[in-house]
Amino acid sequence: SSLPGDLVEDILSRVSAIPLVRLRETSKQWNAKLKSGSFAKMHAAHAPKEESLMITLINHKVCLVKINLHAPSVKVAPHALYL
Known part of the structure; x- marks a missing residue:
């Protein structure tokens, strides 16, 4: 190069x-x-300094999860979507 x-x-x-x-x-x-x-x-x-968003399945519910790797924490959004 x-x-x-x-x-x-x-x-x-x-x-x-x-x-x-x-x-x-x-x-x-x-x-x-x-x-x-x-x-x-x-x-x-x-790397981005804000939280990352993921969609995951928890107890047969689709949940939006916020993950922050800089200040380790995981927060599940209060409203789940049911399948």
């Missing part, structure tokens, strides 16, 4: 985690970069 290594690392640190798994197979250089501790710290710094 003609891009400087720091620029590639900065760009990759802004990509969400799921596509990064696929990018590890792109090249040995990218695989090594994605496995490095410095990249993990940079990726965590660019």
Whole structure:
């Protein structure tokens, strides 16, 4: 690649985690970069700071769940949808 290594690392640190798994197979250089501790710290710094929303099944009810990994907590929305 003609891009400087720091620029590639900065760009990759802004990509969400799921596509990064696929990018590890792109090249040995990218695989090594994605496995490095410095990249993990940079990726965590660019991670969203707000809560993530998930839909899950709890006791046969579809629930909206808010997950915050920065201040570990899980909150289930008060109204469940029944199947």
